[in-house]
Amino acid sequence: MKIVRFGDSALLVNFEQKINKAINNQVLLLYKQLQKVKEVTFLIPAYCSLTVGFSENTSFKTLSKQIEELNSKIQSKDLELNSKIIEIPVCYETPYALDMGEVKEKTGLNAQEIIKIHSQENYKVYMLGFVAGFAYLGSLPKQLFCPRKTEPRKEVLAGSVGLAGLQTGIYPANAPGGWQIIGRTPIPTFNPKADNPTLFKAGDAVKFKSISSSEFEEIETQVFSGKFNLEEYYG
Numbered sequence: 001m002k003i004v005r006f007g008d009s010a011l012l013v014n015f016e017q018k019i020n021k022a023i024n025n026q027v028l029l030l031y032k033q034l035q036k037v038k039e040v041t042f043l044i045p046a047y048c049s050l051t052v053g054f055s056e057n058t059s060f061k062t063l064s065k066q067i068e069e070l071n072s073k074i075q076s077k078d079l080e081l082n083s084k085i086i087e088i089p090v091c092y093e094t095p096y097a098l099d100m101g102e103v104k105e106k107t108g109l110n111a112q113e114i115i116k117i118h119s120q121e122n123y124k125v126y127m128l129g130f131v132a133g134f135a136y137l138g139s140l141p142k143q144l145f146c147p148r149k150t151e152p153r154k155e156v157l158a159g160s161v162g163l164a165g166l167q168t169g170i171y172p173a174n175a176p177g178g179w180q181i182i183g184r185t186p187i188p189t190f191n192p193k194a195d196n197p198t199l200f201k202a203g204d205a206v207k208f209k210s211i212s213s214s215e216f217e218e219i220e221t222q223v224f225s226g227k228f229n230l231e232e233y234y235g
Contacts, residue, residue, distance in 0.1 A: 001071055003064045006051060009041070011060055013050040013067060019138060019166075023048050024126050026074060028203045033070045039063065045202045046127045047136070083205035085122060088170065088185050090161050090208045091216035092118075096184035099149070103163060103180050106146045114182060115210050117141050123168060125204040133172035133190030135200040140166045152178030159184045161208070172198075183208075186220035191230070 006012040013030065015023050024047055031045045039058035044051040054063050092100070092115045100111055107114065123137035130136075146163045153176060156162070160171045162179025171177060172190035189199040200206065211219075222228035 089211040090183040092183040098181040119208045133198040148178040
């Protein structure tokens, strides 16, 4: 672990720089410990680092020492977090699977194989970023490794499910993006009106469930009319 200055009132805690479940769990455990420190003003967990803001009531040196002490108390048995599993329905059919053809070409798999492999895993939420509520999920099975598009789209619709390398994710809002889109969910993953606006938090687990286009339309209609029980997801 290495701690470096990050401006006048923040620091950056760096762990080994690679995407790894145990390393990310260490980030999240330290994140939870620092939530209890009153001098900490904000925390931003990432794959293998943690940005920590602090008030004028402490200093870089004092807080660094405190972080080192907290981190030293984290034991290997603590690195397996109990994750909340969130099931997300996804339609992998046309017109939602914009890049299924390209993903088939890149992976050598057919559509049914891609859907089966993608929907049978539990994916860890490593971090949130890019746009509000965008969860970086991983890791994909190696069979689904697929590079980003060479030319990003100017707009990807909210709910679109994409692949990038060994990551998968859901666009929480309409936004530019270069991930390979293989489906879409009718469930909103970002709700600014909710007490907890983001459906996911770092450390959660996500499992995708394949649904038909008619099921997608039915859920989407219920969501727009307010009849769908979003509390089941945001509760």
